[in-house]
Amino acid sequence: MIEASNDEHLPDANSGALRDILSRWSASMAALVLNEVECRLRLMAELRGKLSVIGVDEVHELQPLFKRGLWMFGPHFESAEFTANEGMTTVIQRLLKLPEGTGSRCRPDFVVLPDSSVGLYACPSFDDIHEVDGIDHLVIIELKTTGKEIGSREREQVWKYYKELRKVGCIKPHTRVDAYILGDCIESGEEFEAPYPIGVRIRPMLYETILKRAEKRLLNLYGHIKHAPFLKGAVERSPSQPDVRQESAAAA
Known part of the structure; x- marks a missing residue:
């Protein structure tokens, strides 16, 4: 591979850099790391593009990205395998007495609300003989569409989700x-972060805050290579569009 990277194919600087990398990394290891970094940078670029649209469809546009991007919330979300929990979603839909709309049928792992959606992601706990014993860690992500404020009503609604899940036995005190x-x-x-029982945290957060955290977790690489061709492609798939609802209202 090093021999193939000669001056006929690469500029001198690139050829030297590639030789240096391959003197310290195997090709397969370098590809593994770069592919993972690229996937995360693409996700961030796509998320930024979608959040530039007022009234973005959080169900179909944002939730799928956050489902793949729990790592943005911190390193502890990478230490275990989190999966969408449709059973808990069904419990919350019944709590809210939600009709089975099109969004709910298309996205059974999300709770679809008028101006937001809720995703529930859980990893199992295990007993002393390594059998699955309930849920160890539950992540609830409620995404508000852009242009909508987060207030006390949203915080209290999430607290109701928690109480209902405890009530029906989906989660345990631990x-x-x-x-x-x-x-x-x-x-x-x-x-602020309101006081709740030990082990329960409900936090309002700006999209910009989670994006900045993600950038720091990737050593601020996004800012250095945000003009890379593969990131440009991700943003182009999430074009900034004018808000049709606002234009309609203005016309009216």
């Missing part, structure tokens, strides 16, 4: 619960 309510604006006075 289950750790991290709930995030994300939007592009937070009602004044609602920025």
Whole structure:
């Protein structure tokens, strides 16, 4: 592979850099790391593109990205395998007495609300003989569409989800619960993290905050290579579009 990377194919600087990399990394290991970094940078670029649209469809546009991007919330979300929990989703849909709309049928792992959606992601706990014994850690992510404030109503709604899941036995007292309510604006006075039982955290958070955290987790690489061709392609798949609803209202 090194021999193939000669001056006929690569500029001198690139050829030397590639030789240096391959002197310290195997080709397969370098590809593994670069592919993972590229996937994460693409996700961030696509998310930024979608969040530039007022009134973005959080069910079909945002939730699938956050389902793949729990790593953005911190390193502890990578230490275990989190999967969407449709059973818990069904419990919350019944709690809210939600009709089975098109969105719910298309996205059975999300709770579809008028201006937001809720995703529930869980990893199992194991007993002393290594058998699955309930849920060890539950992540609740409520995504508000862009242009909608996060307030006390949203916080209390997530607390109701928690109580209902406890009531029907989906989670146990020892289950750790991290709930995030994300939007592009937070009602004044609602920025704080309210006191809840030990092991339960419900946090309003700006989309911009989670993106900045993600950038720091990737050593601020996004800022250095945001003009790379593969990132440009990700943003182009998420074009910034004018808000049709606002234009319609203005016309009216």
